[in-house]
Amino acid sequence: MKNSFLLISIFILINYCIGSYTKNSYFTVAILRDKSDKNYDDESITIQNKINKLVNDKMNEIYKIIEENKDSYILENGEMDEKLNELSKSSSLKKRSDKNVEFIFKNDIRPNNTYNPSNEITKRNKLSSDSSVEYIPFESVLVSYTCPILNYYAINVYLSDVTENIVCNLENVYFCEPVSKIEFLDHQFNKRDNDNNMKINKSNLNEYYDIEAIKKETNWENVEVQPFNFTGFSNPLSLISQGPKVHYGNTYDENYYYPSSAGKGIDIYFMDSGLLLNHEHFDTYEGTPYKRNITCDAYFNQSNQIFYNDEQTQNECWDPSKDHDESSEYKFDYDRPDYPIHGISVASSAGGTLLGVAKKANLHMIAVFDSSNNIVKGLDYILQHGKPHKTVISLSIGTDGKKRAEEDKINELIEKGFIIIVSAGNDNMNCCGYRNTPLSKYDSTIVVGATNSNIINNKYIKSYYSNYGKCVDIHAPGSVVIPLIDSQSVSYKEIDGTSFSTPIVAGVAATIITNEKTLIDMSIKDNIVGFDSSDTPNRFINNGKKINFTPDGGSLSLKCGPLANNAKCINGCCSKDGKCIKFNDELASEQCLIENGCQNDFGYCTTPEKAIEECEKEIMEYDICQIDTNYYDSLSHRCRIISSDKCKMFYERIHTNQTVCTIAKKYKNFEKNISNFDRKKYVTFMYDCEDECDTFLEECYYDGNYNLSNICNNFKTNLCPSFYDYKSNANYGFVCNTSDLPSELYSPDKITNMYNYMKEILKYINNDYEMDAQYK
Structure with missing residues (x-):
């Protein structure tokens, strides 16, 4: 009895102590x-x-x-x-x-x-x-x-x-x-970058398009045309200003077409990480008839106090909790946590001078950090200062859990005539009706998912990371070019995520408010593939122009063969009736066969037997890439393989049907990932590899700044060697794909030097430590 009483007393005491220090x-x-x-x-x-x-x-x-x-x-x-x-x-x-x-x-x-x-x-x-x-x-x-x-x-x-x-x-x-924390919903940087300064150059355009036809279709009073000068980058602006019906063999029209009003008189508000003003990417067109305002209206400090638009606000429109020298020149740096890259990117995508949709809209930044309570305060600021029916609010942020105050405030603004556009999120999950999802959990907002920034077989493809579900109202390209603004110059990077498809939709909303059309009515329906649920609305953003042109001469019916001055199809086959057909055209398995009249002198032609033979050779060439993603032993080894540039290219070609195997699998059932490519399983595995890469960077990569002792211990327990150096093929020696990481931090030379350095340190620390021979 005494023992029972003692146990009960200890239990009460423990719970009291736990409760006291919550x-x-x-x-x-x-x-x-x-x-x-x-x-x-x-x-x-x-x-x-x-x-x-x-x-x-x-x-x-x-x-x-x-x-x-x-x-x-x-x-x-x-x-x-x-x-x-x-x-x-x-x-x-x-x-x-x-x-x-x-x-x-x-x-x-x-x-x-x-x-x-x-x-x-x-x-x-x-x-x-x-x-x-x-x-x-x-x-x-x-x-x-x-x-x-x-x-x-x-x-x-x-x-x-x-x-x-x-x-x-x-x-x-x-x-x-x-109250919960604010999360910025970017996904990751793409490997492509560019250090050249690009300008809008309208005078050099080859006018193969028909301005009058565009005016007739769109009812725009005047039309602006912007060429795309970023070779090798995704081009989301061209996608939103034309239809997807691009005939195979034609040169893709890279231009961005938009109404000359371009959002003039419309306010776009952002709540994000901040903004750098007074730069050519955010030109206010001073002294012109379309002068606009680009301002940092307010920011919140560490105590969640709001500060309004004044000289101090203009200079501190980013996270005041981070150390930065207000007098120093700003410069993009991966190591600088205070640089407002997320805010710059969303503002540039919505209304930037060079890379934005609504180039003449007013842009307003409210720099929010830390607390979801600041979202509610920021919305109240917009309610007091914004103009109903002429204001678009773009939110590429999220909070943990569904908040009644957030939802009620959002509904209050929408009832007053404000348009609120939010990101669906980047977890490849159904984001509708769940508490722990971004602002897409609120029904009254316009929720934006992401697609890849290209067209395959006349279709848009859902981005593998984009959330989905019946609440996702519309989709837009998720890969965008962003400016990395330096005090001396500007370079460019490609980044993806629903954070950036969202401001694209906000920019379109700003350009069409003055034209009295709705986003849903103008969207392109039933043309996105790759959804993981059947109830996701199949809508792709469009600004009103759906007619297509091509630099090849205006018409979209590229011909080949004798009837087209002996023109050849560069990528694909020349069919019997003189049309260029690519492998990812569903007609390729018929039209590219010699027996069906394919014109061998003007493009690729084959037979079922030849296609099977070529496909088998391709399978052998990429045999190392065809691993079992269900087998979870040696995950880091399989990630090294499947995350390599070679294998990523292979799976992209298989998924988009840009290989001769597209024809061959019509006539033979191939094993592994050719005939029955499971995209969902592949995407899930790639997420696992991203987690494995994150583990490596946290536990095993010493950058000279901290955690040396912890990393040494990880090496000694063989956690880190399992990530490294299969020297039989150096391309697969690093669990992370280095082309997806900042080259200045994770170059192959730096990885090799770091690894050799760690081995020497370990020998010094523990003379009897010997690394397994396979890693020497």
């Missing part, structure tokens, strides 16, 4: 005066003042609860949470008065809504000499305003487990929900 966190606390109240902004001044008083009173009540329960904020290390340090300041203020002190909490997002009992409190003063209460203006990190949402007012409160239980059950507390 994590403190911010919560959104919603204050509701009366359910019958209208939306705050639609209420009378009298009711608004009553709500303001209730909210301030409730904030004082909550603050006192925190003071009375400050011991519940003790951290696991036994120290008091540093955010509670402000209690000494508040206590000192109260001691200065011989009356009861109530705080008037500073409202940085809506200063005019601050409770003001004397109508003139701008500094510490007394209501009157006979008042029993002294009101003192106060700025707190523990209890602060968020903003009104619908008919309630949200505040931001720092709670422990103990105070959460008390505060969330107070009278007039409508609901409580935890």
Whole structure:
């Protein structure tokens, strides 16, 4: 009996200790005066003042609860949470008065809504000499305003487990929900880069297109045409301004066609990592009839306080929590966490001068960091300063968990006439109806998925990373060219993710608001392949121009053979009736056969037997790539193989039917991945390889800065050697594909040097350590 009592006592004590040292966190606390109240902004001044008083009173009540329960904020290390340090300041203020002190909490997002009992409190003063209460203006990190949402007012409160239980059950507390972190939804850099400066050059265009035909189709008053000068890069702008019906053998039309209005007079707002202004990529066209505004309207600091558009904001429109020298020249650097690459990229894609869709739209950046509460504040800023029916909001960010305050605020703006466009996310999962997904979890937004930035067999292909599901309203190219802005010059990189398909849709929305058409009506229907669910709406973004042209002469019916001046098909076969047919054309298995009249002198022609023979040779050449992705032993070895450039090219050709095997498999069933290529299984395996690469970079790659001892231990336990150096084929010696990583950090020479360096260090540390002979 005594033993049982002792065990119960220990159990209670352990649970008490666990409960005493739990994590403190911010919560959104919603204050509701009366359910019958209208939306705050639609209420009378009298009711608004009553709500303001209730909210301030409730904030004082909550603050006192925190003071009375400050011991519940003790951290696991036994120290008091540093955010509670402000209690000494508040206590000192109260001691200065011989009356009861109530705080008037500073409202940085809506200063005019601050409770003001004397109508003139701008500094510490007394209501009157006979008042029993002294009101003192106060700025707190523990209890602060968020903003009104619908008919309630949200505040931001720092709670422990103990105070959460008390505060969330107070009278007039409508609901409580935890605040979460903000995530920027980029996927990864592509290997392609370019250091050349590119300009829009309209004078050198070969005008094979028909401007009048474009005007007739689109009802645009005037048409602008921008050529594409980035050889080897994806070209998303051309895809959104023409249809997918590109005849095989024709030269693809790389131009971007758009209305001359180009979003003039429309505001695009971003909430993102920040922006660098005063650069040619964000030209305001000063002194022209289409002058526009590009501004950093506001940013949030580490304490989630908002700062508005002024000289300081212009200079600090990126994460103030990171160290940076305001006086230094800005420069792109992979090692600089403060460089706002994500914000620059989304703004450039939506409305950049060279790479953007809506080149004359006004661009507004609100730099948000850390807290989902800042998204709600940012939306309230747009509600107050934006123009309904002439404002597009582009959000390439996400939060963990579905938040009622976020959803209600989004719905409030949409009801007022704002267009909100959000990213579907990059997890290759159904993002609809799940809590732990990006802002696509909110039904009223326009949700954007991503496709590859090319056309295969007259089809768009869903990007392997893009989320899907019935809530994904529309798709756009996910691979974009972005400017890496330096103080001296600018270089370019390709990056992909739904973060960048989203601002493309926002840019199109900005260009068509003035033309009174909707995104859905103008989209190209049922032309995307590769979906992992049948209920995903099959829509691809289009700006109104669907007619196709070609530099080969305007028409899209490229001919070959004697009837076309003996023209040859460079890629594909010349059919009996003189048309160029590529392998990925579903007609290729018939039209490219000699027995069916294929013209051998003007392109590739074959027989079923010859196609089978050539396909078998190709299979042998790429035999190393055809591994069993279900077999999970030696994952790093298989990732080295399948992630190589050679094998990635092989699987891309198989998936897009750009190989002679496309013809051959019509006449023979091939094993492995030829006849029955399982794209979903391949994508899943590639995700596993990405995780394996991340493990390597964290555990085994020493860059000279930190974790040398940990990495040495990982080598000694043989975790790291398994990632390395199959010297029989150097192309497969590194678990990560180096072409997908920054070359300045992960060049083959640097990898080899680092590996040799680590072996020498290990020999020095432990003389009896010998690496397995296979890795010497």
